[in-house]
Amino acid sequence: MGLMLSDSMINAKVGSEVGDFGRSYYFYLGVQVRLTFQDQVFTNFRELDLEHHAFRWVDIKRFRLFWPDADDVHLLAELIGHEQYRDDCAGGGVEAGGLRQGPYWLRNLSPTAYAHIDEAGAKTLLLGWERQCGPLPAALSGRLKCEVRPLVAEATGRYRLKDLGCEVFHDWGGVHTDFHELILIDRAAGTLSLLVTADD
Template sequence: MQNELTHEDSTFINFRHYKFADSGSHAFRWVDIKRLRLPAESVEDRALLATLIAHEQFRDDYAGGGVQPEGLRHGPYWLSAMAPEVYESVGRETSDRILREWANQFGDAPAALAADLERAVFERLAAAERTYHLRELGEESFHDWGGVHTEFHEFVLIDRSAGQITLLVAADD
């Protein structure tokens, strides 16, 4: 089924490209969004999560190397630690709260960044029929240099009406 998810496009929002009132640690935060087309046949959520994990776009360490089709890492974790069971279903309010608190942890985001986040992140969260949040897997699941992210938030958004599954990662390093 891996070939049945087709990568459509990606968006990368780098906080470094926005003017903040202070210099704080804003420059090392970003959001990476990968959108994939759902398979034509109806598949239950856990099977979709397994298909996403098997997809080459999932093999990204989010530390500058980009997608590595033969990679063994996903974010701070070994790819082998990833399974549908490590994702928990969360409501819109929970996912929205987690990401807004993360984005505004050092004060309100500049207007241009807030607008870009609203369009690329929060509107997608609101449209998703199902949202899954990657649980903390613990240091035992970290790959050899997996502790580089200060915070790592990952969501999988399933929007069957749009025919998309979205992998959304918000992190700072």
């Protein structure tokens, strides 16, 4: 079961973060947590001969957990401190010293920016996004079923990025019509996946 987040839990955070070639270390309540980037899977609907692609894409970044017993708050904070999180999701790619993540300024993001979501809710969110322009071709649907569905079904903790409002957009944030971000923690597999679905 995923850990429910509260401001009191987040305010208990102490220490600092250091990034080092795709690896970061958080000293959080005296516990060192290590999260290492594993790989990335990117699916661009435009490359799959889809007439109504609506410029949509799915991006999955997977990380290996070296402290799988660390609670969800620690892991969310570790991810936010990781250089792979510093991605504007609009073609600019990862910037080690970047100040943006998705549509928001990085400074506005913390574990409290994420809300717990159950498996049914995550599936409904993703299916609604996938089918907004009608059913997908069998090949694309099968690819998403293989790459995305297991991450949601097997996760022991699921979190979605809240709608934080345009007040905290970065200087050109809001270019995506439909932006969804999920963090999927699988303790059995020792992995954390950052899943983004959007359009450009």
